[in-house]
Amino acid sequence: MAPKENRDPVDRMVDAYESMLERVDEMLEAAEKTTLPVLKKSLDTAREKAVELDELAREEAEKIAGCLERDMKDAAHFLSETGEDFRNWFRFDMQLIEGRMMEMFAKVADRTKLELDRFAEQAKEASRYHTGEITGPGTLVCTQCGKELHFHKAGHIPPCPKCHATEYRRQED
Known part of the structure; x- marks a missing residue:
């Protein structure tokens, strides 16, 4: 890995998102209780x-x-509200997603689902994504013009290419 100062800042942020997700997954796997305080502590430790x-x-x-906490809450909200399969949250062919990241993200979302159900309404209102943030895989829709942006892995959110x-x-059903 190139030294921190020689790497593109966006690439560093995307890599850090994936590294933090992996650390949270490892810590939650070892934890006996799957409560919100464990999730928060895991995020703090990964940070x-x-x-x-x-x-x-x-x-x-x-x-x-x-950003990582927002994405996990959004995924858990989707699971609790729809009862659908986790892959529907991503909105595109699962073969496009790296298997390792999908597995980690699914495990984290599943572990946090029960505790996050009671925060579902707050998470729905707070799940706005903004230019400059990093997001996990999935489809984002511009709130102004409806243009869809498809992320096949963690990435930097740009301004809407249309408006x-x-x-x-x-994206919702």
Whole structure:
């Protein structure tokens, strides 16, 4: 891996998102209780590890942890509201998603689903995605013009290529 200062900042943020997700998955797998406090502690630990390993500055790590928490809450909300299969949350052919990341994300979302059910309404209102943030795989829809952006892996959210707006929502049925 190239030194932190020689890498593209967006690539560093996308890599950090995936690393934090992997760390949270590992910690939750080892945990006996699957409660929101365990999720929060796991996110905090993953964030601190990214800073400790000099992968990200503290402010960057805070931002990525917030994005990761938002995506996990959004996935858990989808599961609790629809009862559908997790793959429908992604809205595109599962073969396009790296198997390892899909497995980690599914495990984290499944573990947090029960506890996050009671936060479902808050999560729905708060699940707005903005230009400059990092998001996990899935389809985002521009809130201004309806243009869809498809993410096959974690990525940086750009301005809408059609109308240049900066706010998106996750595609719903």
